[in-house]
Amino acid sequence: MTSHARMSDPVRLHGRDAELRATAAVTAAPGTEDAVLVVTGGPGAGRTALLAHAARAFRAGPVLRVRGVRGGTRLPYDGVRAVRSAVDALRPGAPVDVPAEPDAGVLLDLLRETAAGAPLLLCVDDVHLWDDASRAALGLAARRLRAAGPVCLLVTVAEHRAADPHLAGLPVLPLRPLPDAEAGALLDELTGGRTAAPVRAELLHAAEGNPAxxxxxxxxxxxxxxxxxxxxxxxxxxxxTVRGLVDGGPDGPTAAHPDLLLVVAAAQQADPDGDGVRADPVLDALTRVAPPGEPAVRQxxxxxxxAGDRLRFTGTLLRRAVYLGARPDRRRAAHDALARTAEQYGDRLAELTHRALSVAGPSPLLADGLAAAADDPRVTASHRRRAAALARAAELTTDAAARAERWIAAAGHALxxxxxxxxxxxxAEACADAAPDEVRGRATLLHGLLELSDGHVLDAHESLLWARSLLSxxxxxxxxxxRIAAATAAWAAGDMTACRTALTPEPEPAADPDSTPGGDAEGATVAPLTVVSGGGEHLTEDYRLGMLALLEQRYEQAVPPLRRVVERAAGTGEPETxxxxxxxxxxxxxxxTGCRAGARALAAARARGPVTLVSRALEYLAYAELRAGRHARARAHAEEGLRAAHHCGQRNSAAHHHAVLALAASIEDEAALVAEQAEAALxxxxxxxxxxAATLAEWALGRADLGRGRPAEAAARLGPLVRAGTRHGHFAVRMLAMPCHVEAAVLAGRPDEAGPVVEEFxxxxxxxxxxxxxAQLARCRALLAPQDRADALYLRALTLHRAVGGDFEEARTQLLYAKWLRRRRRLREARDQLTEALVAFERCGAGAWAAQARGELRATGAAPAGESPGALSTRLTPQQQRVARHVAEGATNREVARILSVSTRTVDHHLRNVFAALGVRSRVELARMVEQSERPGAPR
Structure with a gap:
């Protein structure tokens, strides 16, 4: 017996907020023109669930619930009699007589007598299953519902019957497929969030927004x-699976024109991208499938x-039900008819795909032709369509090596x-067959790319190095x-040695007489395993040389090849390049330039694909915007990248986007969001x-501590990141975190920890x-410098900041400089620096640092612009206010001393005076008074 996961019943309707508001508006307006609504949707869209929710939420009065009955003999007015039966069940002591042939007036009288002046809700589910006379009576009653008193009417009808003339003119609410985010939330609720990311992506792809x-x-x-x-x-x-969701009986949506529906469904098997199929070839193929003498389709x-010259199903569930529910011989006949029609229209890939689907056993010649067409770059087809064609070609192939090649190529397109x-x-199908080295090399390469996207990156590194050996x-x-992919994996792992190993060239292999010089084996079906390495052999080699020189700290030699990579991509539209x-x-x-290239890569990936590069392009773009100090843009790109990564099952890319979101939030004083995003990344x-990704996330947490005035915590978190060695931070990202660590260490009273870091920086x-x-280096040196040199270093740092731009970093330098000036009683200069810093922090949304700047302004005796002096400021000196606020936040005297760069004895002295001035006797009372004083609307 298979152990199945428990599935909880959802407590709410995901992705139906607008629909719930619409039904609530109807039930809130009994007896008015707005008290009627017709809900439409395909199988599994949730019509019944929405109606049930509305019925449960209706508290104003009784609810009558009636459902249409599938199959059976329908007598005129059976639907109206069903309403009477519901009334009898609601009020068994007072049965209501209904004539043998009731009309709309009788139905209105029935509702009026049942309501008896109080609100009443009538819910009719699947009204398309009612008889014609009952639907006509209900439609007329709905248009005259005000005559029945305070009555509300909710009706559901299948999407394929939404144009029922009896319901014409009534307000309609269509149920669309769930958006990806809402479908994902539903899936997480059903599974308790225990679904692996690739499985989650596959389930969401398969369900296509259908909740059932x-x-x-x-x-x-x-x-x-x-x-x-x-x-x-x-x-x-x-x-x-689909049989239980779609009614296949005489009342079901697929009952009419089964041959036409099957041909349309079969046509889309060869082109599974969901945009429908051309109508003319389908109708031509239908003439080859329909029995002789059958009347032509007129509607x-x-x-x-x-839609124009194309036809599509109203929902993919219906298409699947038609195709999977047909007998195999009928499916093959439909594909055969479509193949002959495609040949007439000159669509080679469609012709061969349909021929392949029309045969029941192996067919090597057909497989060869189909694989060649799917692999032809001149054929316009999506990766998904090519993958489906190559997989079918593999199924029809008898030679083991060729079959493995085709499985691998199909897998590459699927990726x-x-x-x-x-x-x-x-x-996995490809690995079941024995194959030569180059075939196994392609399989290993693909496996490594899958791990690089959604697995342990060092495992990916090893797979990719082995693939390089097999393919060389x-x-x-x-x-x-x-080779480049292996280096990418090692870079993500922060293993500099492994990265250098991947980039170091191996001895050239002995020439193979059967190989094609400078290319791949001629005639092979090659999987399109692109990993951001486009641009040809020269560009790839330049990138390798530049990266290797950079890792070996040969900085001058790294610049020319990397610059050539940038220049060669200037006129291209290839997203990989x-x-x-x-x-x-x-x-x-x-x-x-990095921002511009990232933006162009994103546009190219969206327009031309592959879809997997969208998240990668957003990674580069978000990171570049972060480096440029444009945190709001970085956040927007990372949010979009996160959605794209989840859509494609790329957990490693998602982790990077979570880390960028944590970094963006770390300057905005959003402690909960920083913790949430950092934990998701970690x-x-x-x-x-x-x-x-881990180093970026830890840096975000440390920077958030620093922004909130907790340098000791920040130094403890950032210290391990900036130490050299593979067991600490990432060898490249650690450089970016060094200025934060130096600042935290100095403010925490541990300048000895900062000295070696500054020299490496x-x-x-x-x-x-x-x-x-x-500029950051000058700032770091100023933090460590003696008094006679610090002033000049701070001014030099500010000059360098202004030369390159970047509000946030310049404002941080101004804040530190102002603190230094205030401690030396140069208050006017400090206020000037703080005023500029505060404006810059507010401009770039750096809430935590803006709060620090305001606190420093108060300490200089000046209230920030727009801020009135509060109760504390009338009774305490600026320095006492700062001590009081930090103590109220829970800091110890030693921690306050570190934050304010004073001795613990000074803090003790100020705190005694604070207690005496405010008349409090404990830290708890002080915290309460500070909170009340700074609460909006508190007395001033």
């Missing part, structure tokens, strides 16, 4: 399948939507289509790709070895990879 189908899929899967410990069944949506069934679970399933003799282009350019620009410290980073600043680094 999502329920059915979760019920079908075991806990091991949901967690990713066991492979998903294939096909994920089978005939049994398109309600389950099909004509680029954002379907990692499908890619892993296809790859006969497939040098893919070997180079594997543009992403490589963005990466090189950021390595060079050319943040503005949860994946710890399991997948993502040192880069000086090497980084000289390289020029970070425009802000020279």
């Amino acid at each position: 189908l999502l329920h059915a899929l979760v019920r079908r899967l075991s806990a091991a399948e949901l967690s990713g410990q066991r492979a998903l069944p294939w096909p994920l949506v089978d005939a049994e 398109v069934p309600g389950v099909l939507v004509p 680029l289509a954002g379907r990692p679970v499908t890619a892993r399933r296809l790859l 003799a006969r497939c040098p282009a893919q070997a180079r790709e594997a 543009l992403l490589r350019s963005a990466s090189a620009a950021l390595l060079l410290g050319d943040v503005s 949860d994946t980073a710890r399991r997948h070895g993502l040192t880069q 000086a090497l980084w600043a000289r390289f020029g990879a970070d425009p802000q680094a020279p």
Whole structure:
């Protein structure tokens, strides 16, 4: 017996807020023109659930619930009699007589007598199953509902019967598929959030926003399948699953024109992108399938939507039900008819795909032709369509090596289509056959790319290095790709040694007489395993040389090849090449070029694909905006990137976006959001070895502590990040966190920890990879310098800031300089610096630092603009106010001393005076008084 996961019943309707408001508006207006609503939707959309929710929420009076009955013999006015039966059940002591042939007036009288002047709600579910006479009576009654008194009417009707003339003119509420975010929330509720990310993405793809189908899929899967410990069944949506969701009887949506519906459904099997199929080829194919003498189709069934020259089903669930519910011989006949029609229209890929689907057994010649067409770059087709065609070609192939090649190629296209679970399933099929080195190399390369996207990155590194070895003799282009991908994995893991190993060239392999020089094996079906390495051999080699020189600290030698990478991408529209350019620009410290290249890569990935590059492009763009100090833009890009990563099952990319969101929130004084996003990043980073994402997340937490005036906590968190060695922070990100650590260590009274860090940071600043680094270095030196040199270093730092821009970093330097000035009683100069810093912090949304600047302004004796002196300010000196506020926040005297850069004895002295001035005897009383004084609207 299979152990299945428990599925909880949802407590709310996900993604139906607008629909719930619409039904609530109806039930809140009994007896008015607004008290009627017709809800439409396809199978599984949630019509019944919405009606049930409205009935439960109705508290003003009784509720009559009536459902249409499927099948059986319908007598005129059976629907009206069903309403009478509901009334009898509600009030058994007072039965109401209904004539043998009731009309709309009788139905209105029935509702009026039942309501008896009090609000009444009538819910009619599946009214399309009522007889014609009852629907006509209900439609007329709905238009005259005010005559029945305070009555509300909610009706549901199947989408394919929404144009019922009896209901014409009534307000209609269509139920659309759930958006991805809401479908994901429903899935998380059903499974308790225990679904592995790739499985979650596959389930959301399969359900396509249909809540009932999502329920059915979760019920079908075991806990091991949901967690990713066991492979998903294939096909994920089978005939049994859809049979329980779509009525196949004479009243069902697929009852009319079954041949036409089957041909349309079969046509979309060869083109699964969901945009419908061309109508003319379908109608031509129908003439080959329909029995002789059958009348031509004169009206398109309600389950099909004509859009220009195309036809599509109103919902994918209906299409699946039609296709999976047909006998295999009828499906094959439909595909055969479509193949002959596609041949007439000159669509080679469609013709071969349909022929492949029309045969029941192996067909090597047909498989060869289909694989060649799917692999032809001149054929316009999506990655998803190519993957489906290559998978079918593999099923028809008898030669083991060729079959493995086709499974791998199909898996590569599935990966680029954002379907990692499908890619892993296809790859498992490929590994079942024995194959030569280059075939195994491609499979290993694909496996490494899957791990790089959603697995442990050091495992990905090893797979990719092995793939490079297997591919180097006969497939040098893919070997180079594997090398760069291995370096990317090692970079994400923060393993500098592994990164250098991947980038160091191996000895050239002996020439293979059967290989094609400078390319891959001729005639092979090659999987399109692109990893941001586009632009050709020269660009890839330049990138390798530049990165290797950078890792070996040969900074001068790193610049020329990386600059060539940036320049070569200037005129291209290839997203892979543009992403490589963005990466090189950021390595060079050319943040503005990195932003432009990232934006162009994003536009190209959206327009041309593959879809998997959208999240990667947003990674580069969010990171570049973060480096440029544009935190709001970084946040917007990371939020979009997070959605794209979840959509494609890219947990490693999602972790990076969570880390960027934590960093953006760390300057905005959003402590809860910083903790939430950082923990989300660290949860994946710890399991997948993502040192880069983990370092960014920890940096965000440390910077948030520093912004809230907790330098000791910040120094403790940031210290491990900036120490050299593989067990600490990421070798590149640690440089960016160093200025924060120096500031925290000095403010915490531990300047000895900062000295070595400053000297290492000086090497980084000289390289020029970070425009802000020279100014930050001057600031760090000022923090550590003796009094006679600090003033000049602060002024130099401000001059350097103004040369490169960046409000946030300049304002931080001004804040630190102002603190230094205030301690030396240069209050006017301190106020000038603080006023400018406060404006800059507010401009870039740095709430925590703005609060620090306001506190410092108060300490100089000046209230910030727009702020009136409060109760504390009339009784305490500025320094006493600062001590009182920090103590009220829970800081100890020693911690307050570190924050204010004074001795503990000074804090003790000020605190005694605060207690005496305010008349309090404990820290609890002080905290309460501070809170009351600073509460909005408190007496001034």
